[in-house]
Amino acid sequence: MITLRDITVWDTGETIDLTIPEGVMPDGEYDAAGMTLAPGFADPHVHFRDPGQTYKESMVSGCAAAASGGYTDVLIMPNTVPAMDGETLDDPDAPGAREVLDAGCTDVIDYLQHYEAVHKVDLPVRYDLCVCASKGRAGHEATELDHWRRHMPGQDDAAKDRYQLAHPVTAISDDGSAVTPGILDDVFAMTHESGLYLIEHCEHHDTGAVNDGPVSRKLGVPGIPEDTELRIVERDIAKARETGVHVHFQHVSTAISFDAIRRAKAEGLPITCETAPHYLALCDEALLKYGTLAKMNPPLRSEADRRATIEAIADGTVDMLATDHAPHTLEEKERGFLEAPNGIIGLECAYGVCHTVLVDGGFIPDKRLIELMSVAPMRLMGHEPTDISALLGGRKPETGTVANRVLDLGAIDPTAAAGVGLAVLNTNEAWTVDPERFHSKARNTPFGGWSVTGRPLATIIGPKLVFSRIGR
Template identity: 65%
Template sequence: MAVTLRDIRVWDTGEHIDLVVPTTGSPVFGRGVDAPDVDASRLTVAPGFADPHVHFRDPGQTAKETMITGCRAAAAGGYTSVLIMPNTVPAIDGEPVLPDELGAAEVLESGCRTVIDYLQHYEAIHDVTLPVRYDLCVAATKGRAGAVASDPERWGWYVRGVDEEHKDAAQLAHPVTAVSDDGSAVPSGAVLREVLDNCRKTGLYLIEHCEHHETGAVNAGPVADRLGVPGIPEETELAVVARDIELVRETGVHVHFQHVSTAIAFDAIRAAKAEGLPVTCETAPHYIALCDEDLLRYGTMAKMNPPLRSAADRDAVLAAIADGTVDMIATDHAPHTLGEKQLGFLDAPNGIIGLECAYGVCHKTLVDGGIVSDARLIELMGVAPAAMMGHPALNLTTAIDLQDDGHAGANGRRVLDLGRLASPDLADLVILDTAEQWTIRADDFKSKARNTPFDGWNVTGRAKATIVGGQFAALNN
């Protein structure tokens, strides 16, 4: 069976085509298999979104999120691939899990020795098919403790392209593709140099949490004073960015800066790029749409690390997106329980969830706000992060050209049949309604968590369907 999305717009060329998607018979856009044609003239087909920065809390903190709920949330938001950060419990560092470690039971009772093994074989262990692709980011230091660099002898074999003839299908599907201690910056000194050397030897890049502070809960300034809580100066971000840029200049290792939030850090990154250094950076929907003044409205639901910065810094985020300094947008999807987020500014954990509303928030702020075009937002959320993660996007026009046998579809439109692709498994796509107006309802999320300041926001632009490997993985009717 198949469903044909008639008159759908191709995201980058504007051509309207008929897109044929194989289906197992489930209703599509409110229609069953007895009505296999869908009027898709309002819709756009684009490469699936990719998120290089998610926390799924599995193993060790599954009251917050699991691989199942996290992947379902990603698919619902239009994401076809994600990169799992290493701050699981135990950490993803390649070390054998010890029985007395927090979270060890989930790994050891599954018959696995390491968290890498557990996550790679998660679907078989839990008898589930996850709807999105996922890669693993290995911890830069053992246990993410910052004291000793993690050992490539423990995790280097899992890197994409290494000894692939001896790996099983799950190991091939979920490789280690990056290094990070996300949640904290890698400490300066010998440890950082060893981490960079490990990246150089394995061909991976370092994802750097570009911010470090010992005290503070929110951005330093009038809002912190009004709330009566200690502030975090913006220089804490620049200190890590400037330090790492100097080491990139020395070593040539690619460093990717996470969740950049300040004007001064963007200035440093902009200059490094002009110099030709291998640095990239991301920002997140919350730094695009919010500033520290919003803490007065949303409270700890908007507490994060780095903290929401000043309105001037938010303007700098928008400027950095507009001029291309920002390479991509990542959600930093960070689930917490509502009980934790109600502990107050000093004790509540940092972070918000974002996979299911990121496109709507970014479209409302960036496209409706005249900062970027629809196509550029797709590049920021899909094409660029997918390329960095090693998942090149399907070139839709090339695929259409290869199938074009001179016989047009209805009304002269060309046809792209995903079932006829030479490699249908490469067809990771999102179907977008760029004009849909909708209200974010956290209670409707697939995620286990509800910690978002965007609940109740009216936004535009929505992922209507997610296609992974040429098959529907999620539908939003």
């Protein structure tokens, strides 16, 4: 039995004792004064490279990285190999297919739903799946709803095993690529019929490697204009207006796109958006210092765009923060700006980077950062964040304080306990980002060596402590 004494509840400021029946640290009592208990973080945008590229990351290492970063829930993007499109695999020699078929699975959705059973592991993070918008994620033909409808929540649940119930398909995307014009109508019609939401990689360009501007010219590298993002944003806003489909824009990075999203929201359209820690912490000048470790898609934009990103977070235009955790080997990232793959990892330092820039910078309070990293993404994914006050028995009418000062996760209703996802945070801890200590297989981050404040100390799933650095 593990007890954390005098921990502060994130939204009320009350101090409670938290008792956890089992976990990864020794039984006993620990002084948690000054620590914050919050709903676990949720990331609607991660790449765990499994199946097909497990030399970069796997479900095991990716989930370990997420738990280390305070995340309890993630949404797996569909750019796996083979792509997560719901199509039955019939060619064992196709890239990545052998891994799935040898596991006794029919397709990638089946494989990832049953990953724990196939590999005989217990993953420390809950995850949902995002299905491709196009077959093979190739952009030529929309996926067939009838091939993956059964994996959605509420579809013949009585016939599903516990793994299928735990890891449903909850979103649609061709992440890494915008939905192509030739299938746009089909994808929006499919999304509307399914009742899910479309996650859009809001950018399309055929040339360029970094943001178009003085830095690209100094590097002698072809540039990517900022309107490559705006064109997709405006196109999909128009389709959302026409169809009523909820469109969620990934990793928005430019002032002009934020302006378009503001207008769409003011119009009452079903539009949400995210940005990522790197767009609020870095601009394209970082390329001169970090090289291809700072190469991503969309690219790091101008300093003016970075400031506009922070403004969009502060004024509520940005609904949530997502890492776009994208593992690559350092060998791959050292190929130069034209050949190196896009992306950085982010799960294990996201809170510290965002807290340092946004909270220490005076733009938002701690509570708002937790809403951006936990409450909003959980709800986008179709889940409710853990209500700590409700677990404590609600509030006394006469005082407004919680009914119980002790939250014993081993004593609450098992159904309620199963849905618990919590993070223990030290909002003031100063620490240095050291990629060599990451749980991810990858090390591709420009944040190595950064001094940041705010650190996740423990992650709790159900009645179990699945990660802790308390007392280390």
